[in-house]
Amino acid sequence: MAELERFVRLYIYGQFLEYARPPTVEQTAEALHTTRDVIRGVFEKLARDRVLALEPDGRSIRMAMPFSAVPTPFEVRAIQYKWYANCAWDALGIPAMLNCDARITSKCPDCDEQLTLAVMDGDVVGHTEVVHFTVPAARWWKNIVFT
Amino acid sequence: MLFRSEEHIDKWCEQKGAPRGAVLSLEESWQLAKGWYHDRLRPDWRRKTPEEAEAFFNEHGLTDPFWRLSVKNE
Numbered sequence: 001m002a003e004l005e006r007f008v009r010l011y012i013y014g015q016f017l018e019y020a021r022p023p024t025v026e027q028t029a030e031a032l033h034t035t036r037d038v039i040r041g042v043f044e045k046l047a048r049d050r051v052l053a054l055e056p057d058g059r060s061i062r063m064a065m066p067f068s069a070v071p072t073p074f075e076v077r078a079i080q081y082k083w084y085a086n087c088a089w090d091a092l093g094i095p096a097m098l099n100c101d102a103r104i105t106s107k108c109p110d111c112d113e114q115l116t117l118a119v120m121d122g123d124v125v126g127h128t129e130v131v132h133f134t135v136p137a138a139r140w141w142k143n144i145v146f147t
Numbered sequence: 148m149l150f151r152s153e154e155h156i157d158k159w160c161e162q163k164g165a166p167r168g169a170v171l172s173l174e175e176s177w178q179l180a181k182g183w184y185h186d187r188l189r190p191d192w193r194r195k196t197p198e199e200a201e202a203f204f205n206e207h208g209l210t211d212p213f214w215r216l217s218v219k220n221e
Contacts, residue, residue: 006190006191007193009184010190013187023189037217043150044182044216046195047211049194049212050194051194065184065187065205066180066184066187071191074149079221087148087220088148088149089176089183090178090179090180091149091180092177092179092180092181093180093183093184093187094184096177096180096183096186097184097187098183098185098188099185102205106149108149108150108151108155109148109155109159110150110155110156110158110159111151111155112152113151115149115151117149117173119177123177124174124176124177126173126174127151128151128152128153129149129150129152129167129173130149130150130152130156130170130171130172130173130220131150131170131172131173131175132148132149132150132155132156132159132167132168132169132170133148133168133170134148134165134166134168135168136168136212136213136215137200137201137213137215137216138216139215147216
């Protein structure tokens with residue numbers, strides 16, 4: 001990964017961590033003292049490399065895994081912050097990435113009952129919950145939002 | 148997706164006419180998440196190649212064709 005791509009990637013994650021939303025092209029360009037065109041090109045490159053997922057507009061960040069820029073059924077609260085994750089795996093990925101305790105809430109797609117998991121002291125605590133992967137791994141990126 | 152239990156997956160798949168995919172326990176999912184995301188904030192992080200990702204899945208006991216990624220297996 002080129003140096004600028006690394007800086008952009010880390011800036012995006014830093015913004016997600018702090019504000020629970022990704023930066024815009026304009027914000028990133030200003031923060032990294034470069035042009036919007038350059039940053040837009042980096043966003044596109046990172047999306048092609050499947051480091052990010054962009055919205056259909058081709059310039060707004062939808063996902064920097066495990067974070068989601070839009071509300072999802074996977075809410076993660078940790079260290080006084082709240083983030084949305086893209087899926088159940090990503091919901092666990094946030095405390096895994098931050099090496100912290102967390103409270104994860106979601107809803108069972110079958111019965112609509114709220115489900116609450118905890119990550120405490122390096123372990124996951126739940127009840128009978130299970131994670132269902134509907135799409136085979138080789139097809140995840142054919143439609144990453146659906147996946 | 149996170150389900151209340153395996154029985155709820157079966158009911159949901161039947162109702163939706165969806166095939167049952169892969170099912171992981173919370174502990175399996177947590178181990179997978181830790182292995183996949185623990186280094187994401189490191190400056191030198193890079194995305195795994197399909198071969199590396201498939202090897203990662205295999206290391207976690209996910210050897211079913213559902214988890215295949217590398218070209219040679221497609």
